[in-house]
Amino acid sequence: MQALWKANERGDIEAIERLLEQGVPVDAADARGRTALHSASKRGFVEVVQLLFAHGVNADVKDKHGSTPLHLASKYGQANTVRLLLARGANVNAADKLGKTALHLATEEREYVDVVKALLEHDPDANAMDKDGYSPLHSACYWGCLEIVHMLLAHGVDTNLVNKDGNVPLHLATCWGNVEVAKALLEYGIDMNVAMGAWKGRTALHLASYQGRVELVKALVAKGADLEAVDELGKTPLQLACQSRRLNVMKVLAASGANMNNLDKHGISSLHEACRHGRLEVVRKLLAYDADATAVQKDGKTALHLASYNGHVGVTLSLLTRGVDANATDKGGKTALHWASQRNHTRVVKTLLAHGVNVNAVHKGAWTALHIASHKGHTRVVKLLLAHGANVNIVDKAGKSALHFATLSGRTRVAKALLLRGAQQTPPATTRSSQNLRTSDGCTSLKPSYPNLSCAAVPENRPDTHLIASKPQSFSVSCHSKPHSAVNRLDYRQFNSQAQYLDNQVGNRR
Template sequence: MVDLDDTTKNIIAFLEAADDGDLKTISKLIADGVDVNAVDVMDNRSALHLACEHGHKEVVFKLLEAGAKVNWVNSFGNTALHWAVSAGCEETCDALLKTGSSVDVKNKFTNQTPLHWAAADGHLGIVEMLIEHGTDINATHVAGYTALHEASQRGHYQVVKTLLYHKASTLVKGEDGKTARDLAKAVGAFKVVALLEFLPDRLREAARTDDTKSLINIIVSSGVEVDDYHADTGDTAMHLAAGAGNHEVVNILLEHGATPNVFNKALYTPLHLACRVAAVEAAKNLINGSATMSADLEAEDGEGNTAIIICAALDCSDLLALLVEKRVSLNQANKRGETALLLAASHGNVPMVQKLIRDRANIEAKDEYGNTPLSMAAKNGHHSVITTLLQSGSHVEPRDKLNNTPLHSAAKHGHRQAVMNLLHGGASCSTKGEDGLTPLGHAAKNGHHQIEKALAAWQERIDRQQNMRKPDE
């Protein structure tokens, strides 16, 4: 049997008294000079830890008065505040915080802060106290969960409501990829699920319907996460506002920290949606952005379309001009190989074609079928675009993957003026393409008899001119 000295005996008695809440013994031993920061050698817990763990608030007050270290950690990295939170004793927590206890200290193995413990146990008053003292409301532990995750998966409705009010993020995903909403659904905490979905749903509806008054009220008064997205579509409030052309809402959301570059489940950003509906003002606000963030002008949708490609495809000249001014890439192609110029030519938009050419878009870019801008203009009969492209130096006879030239395409599709413009631009009407047919052959095959006659007359004139140049035999 080991004989213990008086100092050791006093420490053991001191720790036991703290564990039992024996204020009288604690007071006597402190008066006798015991070390108030002595620890249990087994787990490094101090008397303050023990008193906090069991909610012995009078003992806690006495220990703090005697100079106990509030931020001492045990072998598991827990502080007295962790244990006070676990006991659910608000007065003890308050005393520790006022004495300098670290509000965001993480324990050793799970990286949990006192807020994680308070939220998990549903201690609303302590949650509010920790928030008041500046705790990081979105701190994550080893599993990637925030306090909102912990409260949600245990169905603590009021705690969830308080965390949301103080701007706890609903978007954080744990290491398992789950949000707080996912965890609440998994355990059947449907009241919490409704709370997590209600405010974001109201926010998105206000954004969609251009209800700026309700939007501001929801953001300011509820602490809702402005980037919260719909579970099925992935749409944020910004997606809905941009897609509806609600430019004032876009501005308000940007001012309140909304991210303009989130992709929804259809792989569109808000800017893609604004461009798709030619919402010029909404797109301008996204492009100009906030003080800290603006739309990514080169972001690609699921088909590889950037904003400028969408504008060209949908004939939105105003937005395209704005994007050109912002020096976006003019030669970026989508998954079909289509560039903005190729699409503008395909739609017959002469001013757009002229602008893109002036800003040095590649005039010979080819899509997946080998079509150049001239090929597409010819195929669709846009004779003015053909003239513009030829005057800008476009090669008059590029071959597509079927071996056709633009003249073949124009003749095949019955575009007489396009045919004439190409002929005047130097296209040959005797060149063989698909199936070994000349442009005249394509016109004849498809029943375009006026074009057939025009090509025959043109070829006859060419032949006559060539014969006139031959020296007399």
């Protein structure tokens, strides 16, 4: 048997014939279950195949993987051998253990056109599906075999078969960038709007738009693809094109009448997403297409809120130039200035202030942008706000001014900036007074002997509270805080240094 295998590998027909005449079994198999016919078919040794048939070989013998000689001849592109095997009665629809027929294997290679032609001439089941639900057309579309796709379509294969992943051949061609294959499918009356099972319910237009395949997008649109189809997240093809910055695709979809203002399941529009991620060129395109710049997300945020929160100066400027309401508030009552100040986006703050935003706007807790910036310790933002008319003594619903926030948070530089701008212990009559006002933490402000200073609240239950008393009547303490309040978590040493600093400031101002 070993001698037969070696002769077969060489294609030595004389040696093979001699061995067969000596009684070597023609169907003898190796450890993989392969016979001499498998080997000769794989290598395209037509004369050897003919000789083996002359000695009564079984044309449909299978190896351990369920492959017949026809499978191997088709897989390796041996067109002449395929014709010979078929002429000798090989089963054209035999399937291996993966459910693949010879036609499946032949359609996985672009250059095996002659093999496919030979198989189609013997009327195979061209819609047979393997164990993954792939038909020969699925395979050809996946691998981008354009000429083979044309042959299968001309043979009348079903173009709308769905594999186990929920994908039709068009999905595979689009997914793998086989644009010409996809365009060929469009000429055969396929359903373009079938949702892709493995791609979040997206259609071919979704995927082509996301990948920026302009010519395919044009072809799909021309054939009537649904511009407003939504995937599992509620996104349209236009939203995916914006997400991936496909400006040319956006242009095609917009010109075709796509809705610029669709909101996905989270209430997010294309403009919202572009502003959040700072995609300036996309924002400009959307605004040019009259996208609604006033649309709000479920949390009430506008495009301007999102741009400001994320520090995108160019996007912020584009929106303001478009005339959006700079003072629009979200559900928490915050304006874009609140968010930019909280996030320390100095350039965005400058841009907003230059466009007349209300510097003293308050959110639901009556915090201004100055309160927030002071609490966060954003000194440059604080100075900008003050320079543009921020009220330094306005207090929130708990009676805290920006100076309270700065001091409680240990923001020395901010406190200094506020004091230099006239921060007071007792705010003017137009604001709520913080004198003797208990805060939300249960503490009153420190009441220094200097009447113009609002400093901080001191936690009780501290072993070193007596240190305050050692100061020469500078401060008195009135505290009713709970043991675990936010104020009690302050580092007393930090407070002590703040108190000393503020004490010195008052002395200097005298």
